[in-house]
Amino acid sequence: MIWDNHKSKHHRRRLPIEEETANTIRAWLPIRARLDVPAQSARYLFPAVTADHAQAHMSTSNLSKSLRQWVDSIPRLTTDVPGPDGSPLSFDRSLIYPYAFRHSYAQRHADAGVAPDVLRDLMDHRNFSTTMGYYKVSLKRKREAVTTMRMHVVDRSVKPAPITSNTAYEARSVAVPFGNCREPSNVKAGGSACPIRFQCAGCGFYRPDPSYLPDIEEHINSLRADRFTAKAMDADPFAS
Ligand code: SF4
Structure with a gap:
């Protein structure tokens, strides 16, 4: 999928999507073709609801409202955590909103073992620390x-x-x-x-801990450098 990241002014970004997502978009296209949309919205996959909108595409607030209506219409939403009586606990519906999808995207990729630098790239972040704010280590x-x-x-x-x-x-x-x-x-x-x-x-x-090997090597190199400096300064042996 090609998308324009207006927030970071990065346009024409290429984002790989799963087959399921591609199929969902394909299924939406014939429905979208039957909609009577404002003329300025013709090129958008998700057009503005009316011609009075400032943006030609569906606005964030309309997306939020539609999502809220859909979530509220689901009779029962549960987690995979069992309650005291063994039946699954209810899922807090207030946690479902459009921006949460971005967190879910990052969390799912992190859980699947996607390399941090790849995930940072997919999220279109400059710094990895920003990406880390989107997921927890499970x-x-x-x-x-x-x-x-x-x-x-x-x-x-x-x-x-x-x-x-x-x-x-x-x-x-x-x-x-x-x-x-x-x-x-x-x-x-x-x-x-x-x-x-x-x-x-x-x-x-x-x-x-062997996971610290690179830091240990760096520390050893810095100690060696100190030793050579001490020798070059003709310091007493105990100093080097
Ligand atoms: S020297 Fe280090 S490893 Fe030994 S008891 Fe103290 S903290 Fe633990």
């Missing part, structure tokens, strides 16, 4: 990440130390720089009670 994806990462845990001397279950990975550790701490009193205190002043690199309870 529990399922967090669980998958934990399942993968717990098998790659190593101890401080880089010997494999996989953790047996997701629960153990999450419950018996707290985050420290570049990894996790498994020292029980520090875990119990939520990471604020390290008995040896956070000297993690030399601690038996430290579990470096």
